[in-house]
Amino acid sequence: MKQLLKNTLFYGIGSAGLFPVFRRIFAGRAAIVMFHEIQRDCRSELMTGTSAELFDYSLSWLQREGWAIVSLEECLAQLAKNDRSRRYAVLTFDDGYRDNVSVALPILERHNAPFMVYVPTAALTRTLQSWWLGLRELIRSRDDVTIDAMGLRFRCPDFRSKQFALRKVDQWVHHDFKRVAALATTFNKAGISTSALNDRYFLDARALQGLSRHPLASIGGHTTSHAALATLDAASARDELADNRNYLENLLQLSVRHLAYPYGAYGLREEHLANEVGYVSAVTTRHSQLSDHQPNQFALPRIGVCSSFDSETSFAARMSGVQSAMLKLGACLGRE
Known part of the structure; x- marks a missing residue:
């Protein structure tokens, strides 16, 4: 909701042709x-x-x-x-x-x-603990996701619910980065390899x-x-x-x-x-x-x-x- 309000404000200011005015003063x-x-x-x-x-x-x-x-x-x-x-x-x-x-x-x-x-x-x-890639792969490939370390189950059969689940777990990790290690159990149970994801998504040497x-x-x-x-x-x-x-x-x-x-x-x-x-x-x-x-x-x-x-x-x-x-x-x- 907060982001929606921001975007609405941005659109209104842009539609009024005020971006150049703001740029002169605030950029x-x-x-x-x-x-x-x-x-x-x-x-x-x-x-x-x-x-x-x-x-x-x-x-x-x-x-x-x-x-x-x-x-x-x-x-x-x-x-x-x-x-x-x-x-x-x-x-x-x-x-x-x-x-x-x-x-x-x-x-x-x-x-x-x-x-x-x-x-x-x-x-x-390919040794990076790319938990964000593992989490994305987990959520986009399943309609029901349980994050053991959080004690939470997400029902996410559609795009919006998948985005919501991803955002919630991401916020949970960012509150304490030591929680990254706790996601390994969930990934292992789901058969998700962060090493394989690293190879798919990152440049090699x-x-x-x-x-x-x-x-x-x-x-x-x-x-x-x-x-x-x-x-x-x-x-x-x-x-x-x-x-x-x-x-x-x-x-x-x-x-x-x-x-x-x-x-x-x-x-x-x-x-x-x-x-x-x-x-x-x-x-x-x-x-x-x-x-x-x-x-x-x-x-x-x-x-x-x-x-x-x-x-x-x-x-x-x-x-x-x-x-x-x-x-x-x-x-x-x-x-x-």
Whole structure:
């Protein structure tokens, strides 16, 4: 309901032709846009990624509205110069999905758009505990789903009920990432192999080597196991960062300088660790644009795009600063 109200507001503001007004007042100097999967058939994947159509629209809209799509390094350099001649957009992809190449890359090439892919080691080695893929496979393939660790049974014979079940379990995991291990029993009973899903959905080492040589592509780190770093002790968190960076640099024979925190789970400790192991920037899942010419480069916000809650109108609204305006208004009302 909350998302429906937001989308209705976005549509009303867009219909009134007010996006340019909001953009002048509330939009930042730059925005880092976050994608995961770019899906040809988004509905069959329960709307967990971004449709190819919305992805293509997003790039077209950015360029039509005067945003320069640039690499992360160029964006940070232009911000440091306090360049206010135009706005900059950076495209990022988390996890290293196969469809980033098979579906997204032709669209990126058509728009001549640079991009960054953040890759965890375990996705390439097929050892990733990709619980979100296992959960999606479980729910979309069954009309009745029991999550043993939750003590809940979901009756989900249609698309909407499957989306509801997926969202509820996803929220349960995100409240405590240690719950990931508890899903293994459910997956095993259902005959679902996360290793097989990793092979189906993620790039392999050879494909990533090829992608890294593409003139538009940059590769960043995403930890070894896609762990929520804030839940680990300092030594383990440091190893997750350092080992992943070393693995990628040895594989690609390139410098890996940029990081994405898995799940956006970070704090001051993680910022210091990222700097310590040799990264020069780290992106989060915190929703915001970049306005300061000297942002904290180890806590960079992003604008996430997913077809489960985004449309062409809502993308344009959020990039135009409408959501930022709503958050600022809410904060002001909360202080009264």
